[in-house]
Amino acid sequence: MTYAKTGNGFSRGLDRRAVLHLGAAAAAAGLAASLRPLAAHAAGGLVALVHTQAAGDNGPVDSMIAKLKQLAEEKGFPYRAVYAQDPATYETIFRTLCDAGVSIIVSTFNEVAEPFKALAPSYPNTKWIQLFADPFEPAIPNVVTVSYDYYLGCYLSGVFAAKMSKSGKIGYIGGISIPPLNADFNALKAGVHSVNPDATVTAAFAGSFQDPAKGQEIATQMFNDGIDYIQTDAAATDGGIIAAANEKEGRMVSCLAPTQFPLGPKSVISIVGLDFGASLYNEVSKALGEDWKGGTHEHTGLGTGVIDFIPSPLFAEQGPADLTAKAKEALPAVEKIRAGILDGSVKVEFNTTL
16 A cells, blocks of 8 residues: 655746745745844844644744743743745745844754755844754754654654554654655664564655645545554654544544643653754754854754653553553663663664665
8 A cells, every 4th residue: 555645736827936936035025024033133033934834733843932932031031933924935034033233043844954054154143943854964064953863762653552552553654755754764664673573554645744634634534444543753743643543433643742742632642752842942052152163063862851752641540541651661661672772782773675
């Protein structure tokens, strides 16, 4: 069975480039106007989060905005969160922020790498932070890139899944097939097979990190095919996966954030947590210091407070009795493997080949 997303074309009769150009210009004008009062009164420097996924789904973006607001209140600096919805506007938004006197720019995911490379050297007094990023080669002196060893948490989820699954069929649904997510799937599969070599582990990619309908479609098909545990890796697309799991008792899903526990108290059994809010808080806190050093790449993994495998307390209270009992028995083994990864006695390969 193949789980895939088909593409869609653009409407006829529109000059897409002209529309995007006008949209970018309008967005820049509005953004510049809204930033002038902040920049004028930014004694400590304006800090901006430019997020490329929408807020409002209790996911990573909401976590980042909340933590930036918290840090701004603690340290007394002005901040702004800007939704960069279209890649055509990325450079314009970054340039407008820099021209308005922004002190620190934080942005997310691989799609902003090229705008960073194009603009950061021209604004050396701005500190640039890219979360979920590959290292720049060559490094740029005023840029820090941050990657996450999320695959290690996926390995733990695989160990747990193998112990929890009744069918021996485990699924993985990612947003887009990119190297880090490919590695997450391979680690999940390795974790499963470390416990049950005969289990099957199936991957699917929704083609988007913001398509709950597609997530629900793929997850429903997986569950109907006998898969009973799905690890998500798809941001806002997760909402549809959880909805599919909620349709029938005994379906289990492991997601991304603690805010997803209430969305499926009887189905969201765990998360491989990647706390983007905590990561942003940590990185901006460093950038506010005088000894901040750019031109570096940081790996964030288990034991940092940013990434971990976390069982759901709500599922433990409200989940099916047979599964909650089984989870209680399985978790000590997962903790043992976690300790082994941290002390180096358990090795997990970072394999990006599907």
